[in-house]
Amino acid sequence: MSTEEKPAAAPRSLAEALRERDDASLAALLRSRPDLITPVPADLTQLATRAGTRASVVRALERLDRFALQTAQALAVAADPATYGELLGLLAGDDGDPAVAAALPHTLGTLREQALVWGGDDRLRLVRTARELLSPSPQHPSPTGLGPSVQEATAGMSPGRIQEIVATAGLPSTHDSVSAVASLTALFRDRTRMAALLDQAPHESVEVLDRLVWGPPYGQVTADPAPRLRWLLDRGLLLPTAPGTVVLPREVALHLRGGRAHRVPEPVPPAVEAAATHRPQVVDATAAGQAYAALATVEELLKDWDEGGPAVLRAGGLSVRDLKRTAVALDVPEPVAAFWVELAYAAGLLASDGEADERYAATPAYDEWRERPAAERWARLVTAWLAATRTAGLVGGRDAKDRTLSALGPGLDRSAAPEVRHRVLALLAGLPEGAAADPGSVLARLRWERPPRGGRGGAWGAPAERGRGTGRPPAEAAGGPAADGGGDDPRSRIALWTLDEAEMLGITGRGALSAHGRALLGAPAPRHPEAEPEGPGDKLPFHHRPVPPPAPLSPAEQATAAAAAARLLAPLLPEPLDHVLLQADLTAVAPGPLQRPLAEVLGVLADVESKGGATVYRFTPGSVRRALDAGRTAADLHAFLAAHSRTPVPQPLAYLIDDVARRHGQLRVGAASAYVRCDDDAVLGEILADKRAAGLGLRRLAPTVLAAQADPAGLLEGLRAMGFAPAAESAEGDVLVTRADARRTPPRSAPEPVPDGPPVPDDTLLAAAIRAVRAGDRASTATIRTPAGDRTAGGELPRTAAAETLATLQAAVLTGEALWIGYVNAEGAASRRVIAPVRVEGGFVTGYDHTADGMRTYPLHRITGVAELADDEG
Secondary structure (H helix, E strand, C coil), X not given: CCHHHCCCCCCCCHHHHHHCCCHHHHHHHHHHCHHHHCCCCCCHHHHHHHHCCHHHHHHHHXXXXXXXXXXXXXXXXXXXXXXXXXXXXHHHXXXXXXXXXXXXXXXXXXXXXXXXXXXCCCCEEECHHHHHHHCCCCCCCXXXXXXXXXXXXXXXXXXXXXXHHHHHCCCCCCCCHHHHHHHHHHHHHCHHHHHHHHHXXXXXXXXXXXXXXXXXXXXXXXXXXXXXXXXXXXXXXXXXXXXXXXXXXXXXXXXXXXXXXXXXXXXXXXXCCEEEECCHHHHHHHHHHHHHHHHXXXXXXXXXXXXXCCXXXXXXXXXXXXXXXXXXXXXXCHHHHHHHHHHHHHCCCEEECCCCCCEEEECXXXXXXXXXXXXXXXXXXXXXXXXCCECHHHCCCECCCCCECCCCCCCCECCCHHHHHHHHHHHHHCXXXXXXXXXXXXXXXXXXXCCCCCCCCCCCCXXXXXXXXXXXXXXXXXXXCCCCCCCCCHHHXXXXXHHHHHHHXXXXXXXXXXXXXXXXXXXXXXXXXXXXXXXXXXXXXXXXXXXXXXXXXXXXXXXXXXHHHHHHHXXXXXXXXXXXXXXXXXXXXXXXXXXXXHHHHHHHHCEEEECCCCEEEECCHHHHHHHHHCCCCHHHHHHHHHHXXXXXXXXXXXXXXXXXXXXXXXXXXXXXXXEEECXXXXXXXXXXXXXXXXXXXXXXXXCCEEEECCCHHHHHHHHHHCCCCCEEECCCCCECCCCCCCCXXXXXXXXXXXXXXXXXXXXXXXXXXXXXXXXXXXXXXXXXXXXXXXXXXXXXXXXXXXXXXXXXXXXXXXXXXXXEEEEECXXXXXXXXXXXXXXXXXXXXXXXXXXXXXXXXXXXXXXXXXXXXXXXXX
């Protein structure tokens, strides 16, 4: 047989297995485990070493779905190496399971792709670190509920005791403990002989095994065990592991389980069920209404903080009192108020001003955002929400140091939040249009895709104390698998918050994903239930048919999707109105959203009395005075109302405006400390006679002037409280227009999300990294051809005379061959490198360095020597 016809040898290590992969397979590995590329490894051996480190393996295991994790757990209790048939038997059992058999090839391919498993189907190996993490031990029981093997459990047992067990089990005695343990193991693995042995067992002994079979496999016994336990101990069906403690050997448990490593293998993800179905038009209209309400709420929040919001706590964030005030102003519960505050912060519309007396205020970006069309403003909010790692649902909870988590404060970042939000919406996108998902089924699906760490379905199994029984095995040993942590695990909590927040933002309507919400994900619309079947999956009921979820979008793709969602939403949003309906009871009704100039003026002239589909404004003397203080005249107000009312201006409202305007500015307040002047001395006399003016420290300086000890602002407030309408006066005697000044922070950028590990590399970075790793691997594994024909992949630097070095390099320039060189840098560090010289001149050699994957120039006097590559490396 020629060299070309020889079959490839099985890889002996993970590095060799990686060396056999093509570039696409390596790219898939680095994409699924981006921590392996930070920084770029020097060669494939270093990549394999990094892939086997504990931190990297733990991260990879945490990202496996439940069946992939069950497969890895089964490999951890199988022989090393194991065959595909043995693995299938552990997962499907002696009776087989078609679903397991169908899902296992793909799942095993995923584990291979992520370099957690390597080797062919005849020699499957779990990465050593993963085996150590998943193998059962007394300190870290396996989620499989299996205990140690016979060989592991008898490691410290005396040879005489082992021979006694072998003889009692009906096996021939052996000359050494190793063969005795092998004989006992073969008995427990033989279904026929094991069944015959158990047929002889007392009924009480079988009950003991039944309580231990699904784990925990440990139990306690007294110094003088009961006969039912003695029968099992004498035959090795229970083995002592410590004084007073016994364990059910793994081989015995697998026989009693019918070969299954897990009680309930879960090869198929649970379906997301529809809790209700609505007409798509109703869903879109409801979502659009929620979207408009979201915009109004954010505007109202920032308008409330327009002149400077609450103070920043010393530790950062809002105080509980300020959050309550904000909730009252928005007329929402406090958790909802925290969500809107955090959303405005995530979108870059709100920040701290950075002053000595630090307060929260709107940013300059808010003014720009407010001028955009409503649909574009909504798109900015939801895009910021999708990418934000700050999680408003945590507000009010406690951190690891038992400190309260406050809105806008530290400790709210959860790096998994963007992924969970996208995944929840993707699951909703997989349902038919108008279908609202059952939250329980969404949580079940998420727990299957990413089992909670520490739960019985999790990567590390149950806590160690569950592995030991006291007196008799715990009750869980005879029961089924426990729940996966309910809704208490962090991902489940974020998922439930996502469903609520998506509804408040108008991404969903009545629990169903809207058309613009679907566009936001870049997801295609699902086929109609009456569509013609297209494949085997269409034989299922429509809400059970598998729909491929949309993949996460890049920032550029997300911007495009957000623009598409805004275009779909825009026609559904109500058009702002340019009119109100004035009523005789001093109220105005806005039957819909108002145009911004109208809303701003009306917000000064009247107080909002109620909100909803129609907003009710009430005119009061205080609100009219507020408009006059802002520089409006009575004529301006009459003309404004007449121009924007579909009904005639009621006479009571006209009288109210004229009455307040007649008294407005009659009193003038200026700075002395402060003074009051009025052309009507009777009015000043009335003020002096009023007992409520005692705190102002007033005294008459002239018939038309009163001096006060209070400052001008306090004097204005005091006189207004007494029912007067004073106006502030400048030093020149002119009326001051007290228009509120909007407070803005310096330019601020939105908070950066906290990444969940290294970012997934793009195609360009992957291609460059793979080229560098391949080049470094070629350099590290290349062999030197010596004159005697000996090969060495390591060893000393090549050493040749200077003339021979120069001649060899010049010849390589002509032939284009690659060479080994020994190189000593300026710091005295020596290294071997593989270069393809392209130019030798001026005491330097320039060539392509395969070790560094780039062009390099080296001084000839620092090259110790050259050597040709071996024939198969050239």
